[in-house]
Amino acid sequence: MELAIGIILGCCALGAGLAMIAGIGPGIGEGNAVAKACEAIGRQPESKGSVTSTMLMGCAIAETTGLYALVIAILLIFVAPGLLVDILVNTMNGLK
Amino acid sequence: MKKKSRGFIAVDILLIIMMILPLLVSITVKVLTTPKSEGINVTGARILTPVYDKLPPPFDLYITEANLNTWMVMISITALCLFLTHGLKTKAETKRQHAAEWIVEKCEKLVSDGMGDYFSGFAPFIAAIIALSAFSSLQSLLGLYPPTSDLNIVGGWAVLVFILITYYKCKCGPLNYLKSFTEPVALLTPMNMISEIATPISMAFRHYGNVLSGTVIATLVAAGLQGLSSIIFGALPGVLGEIPFLQFGIPAILSIYFDIFSGCLQAYIFAMLSMMYISSGFPLEEYEKRKQKKKEKQNQKIKQKSAKKKFSEVN
Numbered sequence: 001m002e003l004a005i006g007i008i009l010g011c012c013a014l015g016a017g018l019a020m021i022a023g024i025g026p027g028i029g030e031g032n033a034v035a036k037a038c039e040a041i042g043r044q045p046e047s048k049g050s051v052t053s054t055m056l057m058g059c060a061i062a063e064t065t066g067l068y069a070l071v072i073a074i075l076l077i078f079v080a081p082g083l084l085v086d087i088l089v090n091t092m093n094g095l096k
Numbered sequence: 097m098k099k100k101s102r103g104f105i106a107v108d109i110l111l112i113i114m115m116i117l118p119l120l121v122s123i124t125v126k127v128l129t130t131p132k133s134e135g136i137n138v139t140g141a142r143i144l145t146p147v148y149d150k151l152p153p154p155f156d157l158y159i160t161e162a163n164l165n166t167w168m169v170m171i172s173i174t175a176l177c178l179f180l181t182h183g184l185k186t187k188a189e190t191k192r193q194h195a196a197e198w199i200v201e202k203c204e205k206l207v208s209d210g211m212g213d214y215f216s217g218f219a220p221f222i223a224a225i226i227a228l229s230a231f232s233s234l235q236s237l238l239g240l241y242p243p244t245s246d247l248n249i250v251g252g253w254a255v256l257v258f259i260l261i262t263y264y265k266c267k268c269g270p271l272n273y274l275k276s277f278t279e280p281v282a283l284l285t286p287m288n289m290i291s292e293i294a295t296p297i298s299m300a301f302r303h304y305g306n307v308l309s310g311t312v313i314a315t316l317v318a319a320g321l322q323g324l325s326s327i328i329f330g331a332l333p334g335v336l337g338e339i340p341f342l343q344f345g346i347p348a349i350l351s352i353y354f355d356i357f358s359g360c361l362q363a364y365i366f367a368m369l370s371m372m373y374i375s376s377g378f379p380l381e382e383y384e385k386r387k388q389k390k391k392e393k394q395n396q397k398i399k400q401k402s403a404k405k406k407f408s409e410v411n
Binding site: 056057060061063064067068070071074 | 298301302304305306308309312361362364365368369
């Protein structure tokens with residue numbers, strides 16, 4: 001029983017960590033976007049305002065996948081262990 | 097400049113009280129309902145009172161901290177707007193009228209730039225979204241629970257925007273709307289349906305995830321600093337050992353980014369995205385064509401009627 005609960009907790013933590021690998025994608029994407037924006041501002045300094053606002057919009061959209069991963073990681077850490085342990089205890093009681 | 101009358105000043109003071117009182121109410125509720133010995137709490141909004149809890153989870157109703165804080169922020173913003181527009185004159189004299197005019201002008205420019213002239217009536221809606229979202233996120237500066245880090249609140253806004261998007265897509269008839277799913281190829285219909293549903297979900301998750309991540313990181317850093325300072329300064333005698341010295345100032349640096357910058361940026365992005373989705377979903381050319389056709393038909397009818405009248409008069 002304790003071993004099973006330990007495995008559940010450990011696997012939830014591992015899953016949360018693995019889910020956050022998705023943070024690589026938005027990192028690279030946003031880095032590219034900001035680099036291009038810097039180039040554009042360097043070429044045309046007068047268009048700084050519109051470039052910056054467009055870049056922020058693009059960054060926010062690129063960030064979405066990372067945020068999905070974050071939500072899943074938070075669910076795995078704070079919500080999933082309780083639910084899974086409840087299910088485990090209920091099935092063990094049913095078997096008895 | 098004329099001296100202000102007593103009634104004017106009294107109304108001003110009343111409005112300022114109306115601005116500050118809701119925040120004090122939510123702070124008091126927070127202080128009263130927080131249990132004393134609490135560790136790290138990232139589980140979500142605290143439930144204050146159940147309204148109707150006889151049905152299973154998705155159908156039961158609770159009043160949570162997030163609901164309360166949203167309503168309090170709404171009252172504050174209303175009072176702020178009334179305060180700014182109190183005593184308007186045709187020529188701006190006071191500072192507050194200049195501020196109010198600046199806000200209105202900026203919002204109208206933002207909306208007309210982002211959505212086109214047809215949607216210029218959307219400026220109050222967009223301004224309301226930005227104000228509510230920004231002030232809700234900024235509440236965490238006061239130590240309150242920011243309502244935007246609750247999925248239910250932001251999900252409600254996203255559903256509202258989704259209804260608006262669908263309404264403007266249906267403007268050329270519901271059949272046209274259904275037909276737009278089969279474009280460019282009929283095979284892609286399920287994909288189009290998924291992307292249609294994904295719009296409100298991604299909007300809600302983007303806003304909520306950004307604010308929530310800030311809250312979680314700030315809580316973890318504060319707890320970690322407390323532990324660290326109790327290790328370093330724990331050897332000091334008496335009360336000095338219990339004061340978490342490292343908690344002063346250091347979390348504020350994080351809150352500049354996560355609370356102020358990220359909160360305001362997310363409000364702006366939510367408004368921009370809803371503007372973009374609403375205006376891009378609306379088939380303006382098709383709508384104008386239909387309007388013209390209708391006008392022509394009406395004109396023809398009027399002509400026919402007048403012709404008939406003339407005919408009968410002649411007879």
